[in-house]
Amino acid sequence: MKNNIPGFLPLAFILYVLTMFAHAQDTPAGQYYQNSWNNTNTHSGYLLTTGQYTLYLHPEGENAFVFPCVKPAKLISPYGPRGGRMHTGVDLKQNLGDSIVAAWDGCVRMAKESYYGYGKLVVIRHENGLETLYAHLSKVCVKENTYVKAGDLIGLAGRTGRATTEHLHFETRFLYEPFNPTIIINVETRMLISDTLHINNKKFKAGSMPATDTITMSKQNLCDLFEDFSVDTITPTADSSTSLPPQPAPPAKKTYHIVVKGDSLYKISKRYGISISKLCKINNMKETDILSLGRKIKLE
Numbered sequence: 112m113k114n115n116i117p118g119f120l121p122l123a124f125i126l127y128v129l130t131m132f133a134h135a136q137d138t139p140a141g142q143y144y145q146n147s148w149n150n151t152n153t154h155s156g157y158l159l160t161t162g163q164y165t166l167y168l169h170p171e172g173e174n175a176f177v178f179p180c181v182k183p184a185k186l187i188s189p190y191g192p193r194g195g196r197m198h199t200g201v202d203l204k205q206n207l208g209d210s211i212v213a214a215w216d217g218c219v220r221m222a223k224e225s226y227y228g229y230g231k232l233v234v235i236r237h238e239n240g241l242e243t244l245y246a247h248l249s250k251v252c253v254k255e256n257t258y259v260k261a262g263d264l265i266g267l268a269g270r271t272g273r274a275t276t277e278h279l280h281f282e283t284r285f286l287y288e289p290f291n292p293t294i295i296i297n298v299e300t301r302m303l304i305s306d307t308l309h310i311n312n313k314k315f316k317a318g319s320m321p322a323t324d325t326i327t328m329s330k331q332n333l334c335d336l337f338e339d340f341s342v343d344t345i346t347p348t349a350d351s352s353t354s355l356p357p358q359p360a361p362p363a364k365k366t367y368h369i370v371v372k373g374d375s376l377y378k379i380s381k382r383y384g385i386s387i388s389k390l391c392k393i394n395n396m397k398e399t400d401i402l403s404l405g406r407k408i409k410l411e
């Protein structure tokens with residue numbers, strides 16, 4: 112029997128699976144969207160519930176927010192009811208060909224040459240669960256399922272689709288629900304108004320993060336997350352006649368848990384086998400504290 116199988120191949124495979132496993136669990140965007148990802152629709156289902164969510168807009172480990180228009184951008188039409196229908200974004204005046212950039216780091220979910228009244232369109236999903244939408248472009252400069260950093264060129268301004276002048280139609284959305292971008296972004300100073308977005312019973316409100324509370328995103332390429340869903344189709348690279356079938360990977364060791372809907376200290380304690388009192392001690396909190404969605408609970 113041959114026993115000189117290159118040992119690193121099965122090991123490399125297990126490490127690969129472990130890495131992907133860790134990605135799948137640790138990203139709020141993956142949890143919020145129930146690991147769903149599509150390149151076809153701006154809106155897919157009604158995921159936003161009446162619960163409470165807290166989203167961090169300036170997480171450590173990620174590039175800071177960048178205003179989507181590089182050139183001056185006068186607000187020519189606000190978010191809200193307009194002509195008997197809802198205008199679900201803000202219109203920012205641009206000239207033909209002005210650069211449009213990604214507002215935050217994220218993964219391009221849609222890059223369309225034509226999408227109904229939006230014309231040429233880009234939609235990016237960000238790791239905190241927000242999505243941003245950029246419409247009426249004259250040119251799309253990114254491909255779907257690719258990672259972009261805040262400030263990366265994603266398209267050029269135009270008036271494709273239903274538009275009467277060159278402008279950027281810009282939307283911010285959470286769980287497919289659009290909200291007024293000016294709740295969190297000042298279009299005059301081109302800066303974020305707050306570091307936190309609170310959503311309570313479908314109402315969006317800017318907030319600030321308690322000084323004692325920090326959240327670090329996983330510094331990962333978010334697009335990797337969505338490749339995870341093909342994880343069970345991966346076959347080991349080692350020659351099957353000389354190697355054992357792949358062993359199920361042990362669960363990745365987690366150092367923190369991000370609070371999702373329905374979580375309680377009791378549930379987290381059971382899930383990770385850590386006592387409630389220890390969790391409280393590590394996280395400097397009380398048993399009676401309310402767990403806000405998106406909060407990072409340290410496990411060690």
Ligand SMILES: [Zn+2]
Pocket residue numbers: 188198200201202279280281
């Ligand atoms: Zn518009």
